[in-house]
Amino acid sequence: MPADDRPDHPMDSLDRFAAETDLEIWGGADGEQHSLVDLVNRVLDKGVCITGDVTISVAGVDLVYLGLNAILTSVATARQRIDRDAGPRRHLPEGGEQER
Amino acid sequence: MIYAYCVRRAGEPGPDAELQGLAGRPVRLIEGPEIGFWVSEGSALPATPERLREHDRVVRAALRSATPLPIRYGTGCFASEADAREALRTRSESLRESLARVEGRVEMGVRMEWTPAEPAPEPSRGSGETGVGTEAPPGGRAYLEARRAELERAGSLRAAAGAALDRLEQELALEGVPAVRTVLPRPDVAGLLAHLVLRSEVQRYNECVTRAARAMPEYRITVSGPWAPYSFS
Numbered sequence: 001m002p003a004d005d006r007p008d009h010p011m012d013s014l015d016r017f018a019a020e021t022d023l024e025i026w027g028g029a030d031g032e033q034h035s036l037v038d039l040v041n042r043v044l045d046k047g048v049c050i051t052g053d054v055t056i057s058v059a060g061v062d063l064v065y066l067g068l069n070a071i072l073t074s075v076a077t078a079r080q081r082i083d084r085d086a087g088p089r090r091h092l093p094e095g096g097e098q099e100r
Numbered sequence: 101m102i103y104a105y106c107v108r109r110a111g112e113p114g115p116d117a118e119l120q121g122l123a124g125r126p127v128r129l130i131e132g133p134e135i136g137f138w139v140s141e142g143s144a145l146p147a148t149p150e151r152l153r154e155h156d157r158v159v160r161a162a163l164r165s166a167t168p169l170p171i172r173y174g175t176g177c178f179a180s181e182a183d184a185r186e187a188l189r190t191r192s193e194s195l196r197e198s199l200a201r202v203e204g205r206v207e208m209g210v211r212m213e214w215t216p217a218e219p220a221p222e223p224s225r226g227s228g229e230t231g232v233g234t235e236a237p238p239g240g241r242a243y244l245e246a247r248r249a250e251l252e253r254a255g256s257l258r259a260a261a262g263a264a265l266d267r268l269e270q271e272l273a274l275e276g277v278p279a280v281r282t283v284l285p286r287p288d289v290a291g292l293l294a295h296l297v298l299r300s301e302v303q304r305y306n307e308c309v310t311r312a313a314r315a316m317p318e319y320r321i322t323v324s325g326p327w328a329p330y331s332f333s
């Protein structure tokens with residue numbers, strides 16, 4: 001890919017791209033929710049882990065993951081999951097093991 | 101406490117004085133001989149969408165001048181600046197290697213959603229079965245059969261998602277561009293691709309995605325980015 005006169009600034013070229021095409025950038029038409037999904041997917045789930053011995057205990061990884069669980073399960077996803085899980089389990093005979 | 105957002109090479113521009121991090125805290129640089137952290141004073145905070153945006157805002161600010169190594173939310177916490185400096189020393193080699201891998205590049209993402217949104221119909225319960233229990237509860241056999249059917253559906257959905265993602269990668273034709281793929285992260289999303297793209301090729305990347313999206317109208321294909329290279333750290 002030859003260098004051209006574009007500024008070496010991905011945000012600039014992407015802004016221009018967004019103006020020229022119908023593809024969504026940063027969630028575009030969907031706005032917040034779409035980009036939040038991408039954001040959560042990265043910021044909470046990816047990236048380098050810098051956890052020294054002391055760090056883990058002090059930072060409270062559990063704390064972060066508790067928070068993570070709270071937001072990761074969006075209402076829609078939770079509902080889907082409940083619906084899905086509920087299906088077969090409704091068929092359990094009385095006294096069967098109900099996990100819900 | 102010190103909270104770190106990202107890793108930078110020493111000598112690269114530091115954060116602007118007005119840049120705000122978690123909960124509006126100022127951001128500063130802790131730099132060793134070869135690499136440094138962008139940090140704020142204070143401990144980690146429970147993850148909320150707002151906190152995640154604040155974390156990413158700092159990483160994104162770094163991305164503007166040079167590609168940083170983003171730190172996963174909440175995992176770069178140190179009891180003191182001395183501890184942070186110690187981490188810079190002990191992790192220096194691996195972090196520099198990772199920084200070299202992402203240098204001059206940004207992460208771009210493609211999301212591939214099924215259209216219509218739900219490819220997986222609600223379990224079509226077998227003959228005679230109804231979802232709502234108007235009949236006498238069936239026995240364990242019916243349960244296990246329903247369960248098996250559900251697992252088979254899940255398996256075929258995953259296979260279909262994998263095939264769709266294969267096809268998308270073919271359409272994109274981004275040979276040589278490092279990629280991370282996630283098959284079926286959620287039922288409504290067939291897959292995600294993350295690519296580590298040269299800054300100068302962001303435009304070409306977007307053109308590739310546009311072309312692929314047109315070639316595969318049966319999916320809703322969206323691009324996001326540029327991101328700091330979270331998926332390649």
